[in-house]
Amino acid sequence: MRARVVVTLCVVVAVLLAGVPWIASPATIEFGINMLLLAALAQSWNIIGGYTGYPSFGNSVFYGLGSYGTAVAMLSWQLPFGVGLVVGAVIAVVFALLLGRAVLRLRGHYFAICTLGVAEVMTAIVSNLEITGRNQGLVLPLLKGNVLFYELSLALVVVATLVVWWIARSRFGFGLVAIRENEEAAASMGVDTTRYKIFAFAISAAIGAVAGGIHAYWITFIDPVSAFDIGLNVKMIIMAVFGGPGSILGPVVGAFVLSAISEVLSSEISTVAGLFFGIVIVVAVVFMPRGIADLLRRFHTYRWRYFAANVRATRV
Amino acid sequence: MNLLWQGIVNGVLLGGLYALMALGLALVWGVLNIVNLAHGALIMLGGYVCYYLFTGAHIDPFVALPITAAVLFVVGYAIQRRLLNLVIRAPMFNTLLITFGLDVVLTYAAQIAFSADFRTVNPSYAGANFSLLGATVPVVRLLAFVIALALTFGLWLFLTRTPLGRAIRATSQNLVAARLYGVEPRRIYALTFGIGAALAGAAGALYGVVSQLNPYIGTSLTAKSFVIAIIGGLSNPLGVIVGGLVLGLVESMTSLYIGATYTNVASFGILVLVLIVRPTGLLGRTA
Numbered sequence: 001m002r003a004r005v006v007v008t009l010c011v012v013v014a015v016l017l018a019g020v021p022w023i024a025s026p027a028t029i030e031f032g033i034n035m036l037l038l039a040a041l042a043q044s045w046n047i048i049g050g051y052t053g054y055p056s057f058g059n060s061v062f063y064g065l066g067s068y069g070t071a072v073a074m075l076s077w078q079l080p081f082g083v084g085l086v087v088g089a090v091i092a093v094v095f096a097l098l099l100g101r102a103v104l105r106l107r108g109h110y111f112a113i114c115t116l117g118v119a120e121v122m123t124a125i126v127s128n129l130e131i132t133g134r135n136q137g138l139v140l141p142l143l144k145g146n147v148l149f150y151e152l153s154l155a156l157v158v159v160a161t162l163v164v165w166w167i168a169r170s171r172f173g174f175g176l177v178a179i180r181e182n183e184e185a186a187a188s189m190g191v192d193t194t195r196y197k198i199f200a201f202a203i204s205a206a207i208g209a210v211a212g213g214i215h216a217y218w219i220t221f222i223d224p225v226s227a228f229d230i231g232l233n234v235k236m237i238i239m240a241v242f243g244g245p246g247s248i249l250g251p252v253v254g255a256f257v258l259s260a261i262s263e264v265l266s267s268e269i270s271t272v273a274g275l276f277f278g279i280v281i282v283v284a285v286v287f288m289p290r291g292i293a294d295l296l297r298r299f300h301t302y303r304w305r306y307f308a309a310n311v312r313a314t315r316v
Numbered sequence: 317m318n319l320l321w322q323g324i325v326n327g328v329l330l331g332g333l334y335a336l337m338a339l340g341l342a343l344v345w346g347v348l349n350i351v352n353l354a355h356g357a358l359i360m361l362g363g364y365v366c367y368y369l370f371t372g373a374h375i376d377p378f379v380a381l382p383i384t385a386a387v388l389f390v391v392g393y394a395i396q397r398r399l400l401n402l403v404i405r406a407p408m409f410n411t412l413l414i415t416f417g418l419d420v421v422l423t424y425a426a427q428i429a430f431s432a433d434f435r436t437v438n439p440s441y442a443g444a445n446f447s448l449l450g451a452t453v454p455v456v457r458l459l460a461f462v463i464a465l466a467l468t469f470g471l472w473l474f475l476t477r478t479p480l481g482r483a484i485r486a487t488s489q490n491l492v493a494a495r496l497y498g499v500e501p502r503r504i505y506a507l508t509f510g511i512g513a514a515l516a517g518a519a520g521a522l523y524g525v526v527s528q529l530n531p532y533i534g535t536s537l538t539a540k541s542f543v544i545a546i547i548g549g550l551s552n553p554l555g556v557i558v559g560g561l562v563l564g565l566v567e568s569m570t571s572l573y574i575g576a577t578y579t580n581v582a583s584f585g586i587l588v589l590v591l592i593v594r595p596t597g598l599l600g601r602t603a
Contacts, residue, residue, distance in 0.1 A: 049409075055408070055409055055412065102592050103588075103591075105592075106592070109345075109351050109408060110546075112412070113351070113591065114588055114591040116542070117543070117585075117588040117591070118588055120580050121580070121581050121585050124578065127577065128575075128581075135577075237413065238413060241409055241410070241413055245409070272428065274420060274423070274424035274427075275420075275421055275424040275428070277420060278419070278420030278423075278424060279417070279421060280417075281413060281420065282399070282414055282421065285406075285410050285417065286399070289403070289406050289407075311402050314403045314404065314405045314406040315401060315402045315403070315404065316404045316405060316502055316505065
């Protein structure tokens, strides 16, 4: 019964969001595109980081490959935007399959740092290649269609959430959660851990790449530093963890809430907005380490003791 | 040949400073199992403390270095005692995130307090150098190198030869057993993080002398410290010296023979390869 309420609510919110461009100002639509793309990215990170428990810092690489794949397909090969998105996604998936084989053997911090290293290497490689415009980047044709980009971003969030929803209730998803909780035990129960992890990595890559492609054509300009920005990867992690990693809606809610907070802060008190954002992260990790999803689930039984209980559970 | 020799000298001198930068990160990581993403920001903070001691109180940067380290020790002790001890048993995502939050806070606080302008600690002897078999050796870089090595060796002696150092190592190896022998983990953790921050402060003071400071240098310094800690392994401070020298030489050789834009490919490429081939570091046993 409760599940049906939540599903209905989600459909209503999605329909309402789809109607926003017809009543909102251009600035609001731009904010909306950014927010929705971040939500899609947080959701893509959720698959490998939240469900599988592999804290990837390489998802910005998939985003960057998607941006550049789309841009190169449109500029060098004269392909339409839709095909460009597919090209970007295919490049990212192939990269994820190859990379995953090597790096998904590492655990914990080592996996995190290795993917961070891959992101740095990719930035440097792309800024030295001729076809990607070296350091100067690429300029895409201008398309005045913020509404189109908004609806595309929204569609991507919906698709990503549906994928996560499928994962959460499929045999595949149970396998991923088992890997997160105890990889040896999962393997001994017959989960093909290598194949599951690589598959999760590839799905994550596809979603991230499409987000990158949409962003590239919307902004009409990409360069290596911003396309492969590790800061973006950190944002994905923060939003997913703030919302609730390993939950279906948590990352989307986290992305919406944090985007809104940072937008309000930067317009109201721009000089200390960054400072405040840092404090929000610190306080959230201390008092609600399992995110908004967990807070909503348990607050009515624990009440205000919820926050104290969280601190007690992790302090020394 | 001459160019190669100069490149080696530059790489080795740079590597010593790199080792000192990574030392605190490796110590905190090894003992507390926290990868401190705010480590570079602490280095940056140390640079500014030294800068203001030099320009404000006219204290020679090499004299200001111990004062800087002491200030950063207090900062680090307080951060661990008041904040990080609250989340020390949380999953690694959370400690990673909270130190990232700290990094953001320190960076923006520095931007507000010190402005975004480039600063450099510039004593009268900054340009002095001498020639070693045909290669130019800047005196301040050599001094920074010697101090970095001395501090690394000092930390190794401290960890292996003093009761407090043994308590720190015991805590990192087996918390329960260490507690049974009367070690108070809250204090040990705070001390360890304080020492890590003090080393970052010392590195920052030296960095301010040989290079330029601004509030945003933290992130790339954290990344480099990572690479070094990984190459050297976490079990032994002396491994970090090797890691620092490897990275310094690789960067120097890459910019000499392939091009300065490829230094990141080389250094992070090494990181990725080392991790895939030998996840415990080139010298380390287990982390």
